[in-house]
Amino acid sequence: MRRIVVNAELSPATHTGSAAGGVGHSIAHESAHKHVQGTAEYVDDLPLMPGTLFVATGQSSKPHARIRALDLSAVKSAPGVIDVIVQGDIPGKVDVAPVYAGDPLLAGDVVEFIGQPIFAVAATSFVEAQRAALLAKIDYEELPAQLTVEDSLAAQSFVLPQHQLLLGDPEANIESAPHQLSGEIYVRGQEHFYLEGQISEARLTEDGGIHVISSSQHPTELQKLVAEVLAIPFHLVVAEVRRMGGGFGGKESQAAPLACIAALFAQRNRRPVRYRMPRRDDMIQTGKRHDFLNRWKAGFDSDGKLLGVDMLLAGKCGFSPDLSEGIVDRAMFHADNAYFLNNARILGLRCKTHTVSNTAFRGFGGPKGMMAIETLLEDIARALGKDPLDVRKANLYQPGTDETPYGQKIEQHVLPELIERLEKSSDYRARRVAITEFNNTHRTLKKGIALTPVKFGISFTAKHLNQAGALLQIYTDGSLLINHGGTEMGQGLYTKIQQIVASAFGVSVHRVMVSSTRTDKVPNTSPTAASSGTDLNGMAAKDACDKIKADLIVFACEHFKITAEQIQFNNDVVVLGEQELAFPAFIKLAYLNRVALSATGHYRTPKIFYDRATAKGQPFLYFANGAAVSEVTLDCLTGEYKVERVDILHDVGKSLNPAIDIGQIEGGFIQGMGWLTTEELLWDEKGRIISNSPANYKIPTAFDVPDIFNVELFDEPNLENTIHLSKAVGEPPLMLAISVWAALRDACSSTTNYQFSPRLDTPATPERVYWALQECIAFNQPGESKALVTRGAI
Template sequence: MNARDQNTDAVTPVVISSRADAVAAPDEVPSPSASPARTAPAAGVSRFHESARAQVAGAATYIDDIPEVRGTLHAAPVCSPVAHGRLKGLDASAALALPGVRGFVSALDIPGDTTLAAFAHDEPVFAQDTVQFLGQVGGLILADDVMTARRAARLVKWHIEALDPVLSVHEAHALESYVLPPVHVNRGNAKAALKRADHRLEGSFEVGGQEHFYLEGQVAYVMPLEQNQWWVYTSTQHPGEVQHWVSHALGLQNHVVTVECRRMGGGFGGKETQAGHLAVWAAIAANKLQCPVKLRLDRDDDFMITGKRHPFAYHYRVGFDHTGLLSGLELEMLANCGFSADLSGPVADRAIFHADNAYFLEDVAISSYRCKTNTQSHTAFRGFGGPQGVIVIERILSDIARTLGLDPLDVRLRNLYGIETRHTTHYQMKVEDNILDPLMTQLALTSGYRERREQIAAWNAKSPVIKKGISLTPVKFGISFTATLFNQAGALVHVYTDGSVQVNHGGTEMGQGLNTKVAAIVADELGVPFERVLSTAADTSKVPNASATAASSGTDLNGRAAQFAARNVRDNLAAFVSGLDGCGAGAVRFEGGQVITPTTTRQFEDVVSAAYANRIQLWSDGFYRTPKIHYDKTTLTGRPFYYFAYGAAVSEVAIDTLTGESRVLKVDILHDVGRSINPAIDIGQIEGGFVQGMGWLTTEQLVWNGKGLLQTHAPSTYKIPATGDIPEHFKIDLWPEANREDNVHGSKAVGEPPFMLAISVFEALRDAVAQAGGNPEAMNAPATAEEVLRAVMG
């Protein structure tokens, strides 16, 4: 065991900050000419993203940038114009008559299974027999160029006998229209606890969905190769699943399909399953027409076809005493899943797992309904149901504090998980690494939360139109795939005879810096400079059966697997050198590009070439599976998570009581990434996740009309945060403690947890509404100007 990986050594006392003056801090990389000594460790340093220089030059290749093979046809989806109906047929004759159009494919052209190889096996590849949402794909038009294909796709006639669509989650629930059976999780006796509580609150509210709005839209480029083999370029978080789905649809064995993804232009969960659909569609077309096919969705089609974050509706009853201590919670969650199960089961499960967020729920009864509606099939999105769980309890605690006239922070602190007692979750997992109290207390101090809360009240008393609000909310996010089997990863490390290193792993790069972190881990394991390690494209022919890059686990899993692969090579080299110098292999050190024994110091590349000449293996695989985790899928009990990531945020906002417009004024975040492998990348994840969460809860409103048409289908109508929406005061600090579990380099996962810190913005807005004399309990998310004004007016 490498000393770096033991969780006992040293809490780094430095708090690393995002402020601009930290950009050139000594531990950062000011410029390539002044990069840190090539002998320094690669991890722990704010290295630039491995592709940054290519990205700024327009030289980083995305799927649509790959030079097209001669004969490539371009595809466009044929989308259903109604939300629900019996499908009588599709008539493509007008489309096929258009010059440049080469073909039409539909369900009739699928050589393998006409149902996608998704978990629930409930989703047709192309619509057949029924149409289940407006935008559902019934086939593809193939043409010489993409605009011709898109024009022609709109000429395809749908013959549909319309049926009434189910569009609201409440309607679905009333009809017991579910994609999966309901799940109930109980602990203690919620009813009895509610009965004996001093105070009770009851409420209902709704939280909207969210479009991923990855800047690179969904795209797949499929090429038939010799002997019925296939090459698939796709922008996916899960190449292994794309391989599985494509071979399943083509009726072939997995091994004839290779899927490659060098990078995505953003994923956020939207390319976990959704990318697979495109690859399957394109493959069916490529199979029928026997030529390469590229399918790149227009942004509007991408909105219309692909799933979003699940919208949720809630009803709750909660009891509490005069100090705000919870006494009983009954919670009903309705997840709007859309027309098929997709990942809705685990998403809704995670909402249950995170309905506690940071708080001990002694007596609790949660019912989760996975409602089937005639809309896009909602899917993974950063947080994966976690945000939809966390927002409930944060809302409840704020409302309790308002009811009792207490500071919401005190009510939150009062209900936190304990260390020795009150430390077991409602799904029977003991919280062993709890840092919530010190973390929240420190943030309250450094942000001046309590003074500012008083100042804001005084300020509001004198401000007739603008009212401010403030809120501090924490996050405790469980790290691991809840489906235990996915918590495994593989990697390959190749050392070439010149001492250069290539690493390949099962993870995918979507901008989160996974490849940068993994390269640093491998560099340190081999003691070579960061620049000697090259990360290569995710490729199912290199590392098979890899899990999705999701659940924030990319570095935990793949970083560790790559570390083990590098360690195997290092062990081979150490054994070789120890033989030369007559020392124990344990006495050989690898650092600074050198291999050092008690007697001799050699250059790494010299050792490598000598080892090669002595027929020593210079490459290896590595495999990792997360320890300790287990859980019972039927009762949702056990230890689904290896550890928790923690954080807290203070947000201050202002609202205009005449219009409902709002602004985020100040944000302070203290977040726990364990010992950071790359502080700049981690801070980037925290800031980016926070702003994305802010968008979910403020401006990003999805609007379906009464016919099931998604009316917000492009950036002109769907508004993600822009430059002007972020506060000037936006300060991120990192909690200075290593992961208490044995995780790679003492780090913690960071992709999703910060997303939920944006709930502080929503709670601050509700605080402002309350301070304006409005009714914060009336406010749903997202808090658009219209929604805020509605709440202000009570």
């Protein structure tokens, strides 16, 4: 594997103070050595407290049914069972939905998906709880079930009202355009498949409260829902998260039910409770990335430039809203990706199905919207006999053509230069010629190449979530402790916060400790999601630093009779005019003179707003950008393929930590490649998920990583006043993997001399690629029957 890294060491002089390992330096993840040594503690690593109970749930075996009778006598008498609860045993609020109602902690009279929890068991061991849960006798009256997006559309059944974006007059411009096209693509969802499954532990406190330790991206939501379920005040609940073994959005809303059930058992039995989902239960009971059915019609000119686009984006939401309003909104906001649509109508539908309620996943709907426009541009290129890259470049946002369908203007035009640079550094044009020659001389092996861009909006689309808090404490030995509302799931947030604080005071990062995220330290926190963890919490931490630093400077001016301009914090030393003090000595002096050495910080994202009634506004503070070139080789006889080479140029503004950013880009790309190629979510005709274990759900492995994998950072500061002019890097890289799907489609198209783009729904498994190739064969033989092609559809 080759790796190109630019800007690996930013000059410390560009930041507040010179600090060893501070902002701009490529330092290791703060827990990297613990991960390697096995000493990093996750929830299930914590020592068991005496008397700990373990939880399992009894689940519905029907997708939609009324419960006529529920016999739990055998469950209650099973070995090791201490307690069993049903919905009627919940003392407070039954619904634990994150936004809109619809998610009962335990089902009542009606179940709405296979796997929905009906009752919960607490036993003295994990195995005993699991065995007992299987002993229930349930009598159902089956009800009609909608299991697919098509079922929902036919019944006009939705979990929330539709929403529409409108720019100009798309219908008239499509009709008057020199060329028109229509089409659709079905983009399947994705299982989070985090290394650490869903888990929570609840412990009773002496004042009747609950301490919940969880693997969650949203501690404040845990605190709120646990308190509401138990009918106690929020201040009696402390939710704590030290780290997660991966989250990817799957622990934003889905962790709450485990915490609530564990807390309920702890309150009832006055014993500690641990609720860990086995992998199979996790894959059955928790939501995934939404399936999307995307349809469009478009008008364009002979250069491939869009004149009008009409899109429908239908998301498979499951039985309840969960976070689907925001997810489908973000799909709509990203249905333009990097392109000026000129005149556009984008309709978003939130389809109700009797399947598990789908939820957040890295990209939060954005990837699904992008797939619609990228498929359309590919089709336009083939219809006009052009290289898809040229059609993409012709439609890029440029000054003067820079209004999105939701009314936000693009202010930083990064992509034209970024794409031009990547096109040259990757030798795209020469490789395109070589690939065409290869394909002309090889019958069974075909190569494909594609360059696709990403423009991803950064901010929560729910405005109130764009805020964060932090608590900073400096001790008299010169060590610093920072607590903030963000959670660490392996993405390096704690490391970046550590660097931000170190740079603020010009001290070594080793002086700074980031403590577990706790709701009794920083209240009312937003989830760590939407790629905003560092943007929000980094600025809140800096605000706390600035407050203490301002007091220290006032003290130093008075004590040493100097001006503020004569004071510098650098390299663990405080320069005070003509003299210097080591940072610990200066802090101890400040303490002896009664200077406050703790402060809270707060940040709220400026400028953002969105008027849902007019569907116009500025929902994002800025956009993160990137582009990737992928090359593949496929076997036309089997549909099998290999990703040979990937070149990425990605925009992270002024990188806070280039090593971590590159790691996030690499990991995000591979995860996105899995979503689009190997990770196939499947249900049977009765609504039971088939892909429920590692045996039948295939995430990428080390063998899938391309042999040549080049990653470069596009070094251009953010125009917005973000933390040290950096940009978010969590979600945008996932969508760079669209280039792999496009390269596979390109290889298929080569069998028609690039005159035709076959339908290639995702994930583009070898089987789907094979049927796309059959569609190409049918195109080459127009007189032949196309009956076989239908097997490649949804």
